[in-house]
Amino acid sequence: MRKLIICLAALAIPATPAFASDKAGRLGTGDWTGAQLGVLYGYAWMKDLHTVLRLEAEGDGDTIGVYGVVNKQIGHFVGGGEVTYTRHDNMFTDGSGVKVEDMFAAKLRAGGAYGRFHGYGAIGVARGTTNLAGDDWGTVYGVGFDVMLTRYLIAGLQYNFYNFVDFNHTKIDADINELTARVGYKF
DSSP states (O other), X not given: OHHHHHHHHHHHSOOOTTTTBOTTSOBOOOOOOEEEEEEEEEXXXXXXXXXXXXXXXXXXXXXXXEEEEXXXXXXXXXXXXXXXXXXXXXXXXXXXXXEEEXXXXXXXXXXXXXXXXXXXXXXXXXXXXXXXXXXXXXXEEEEEXXXXXXXXXXXXXXXEEEEESSGGGSSEEEEEEEEEEEEXXXX
């Protein structure tokens, strides 16, 4: 958790001209069209409910992963897609030993850009895996905010909500909340 707070604080510091320029001293252009590849680190918290027995379990932990984005900007509108792989370190605290391990997501993104700043919403599908309960498909909804630090370097924050209904036919509905700090390279 401390690492996440440090990452968030670092992103909150205003970009000075010396920091927000590329090798030639040029600021980011604010053109969001193109592809990005990057890494992410964050924190996730989760809750599940057994729909028959009415038993609840909770858990939380760190996340780390990689992402790829393709954007197209038309005026202030930016639309595109994103794929994400996230490794979770989330153990349920109910003593069951179930641990969320991997999360794969494919999302459509749409939002607005104003110069070097870009806010967006996202919706898509996710594939979650656990150590004991197998894997299953679910939905993911998210919001994010990116800042173009240089023409090629992007930093941002993203919140995702994953929802799984009757995970792998276990009668368990699971919700995972995830907040990540991201750094990427724009091509």
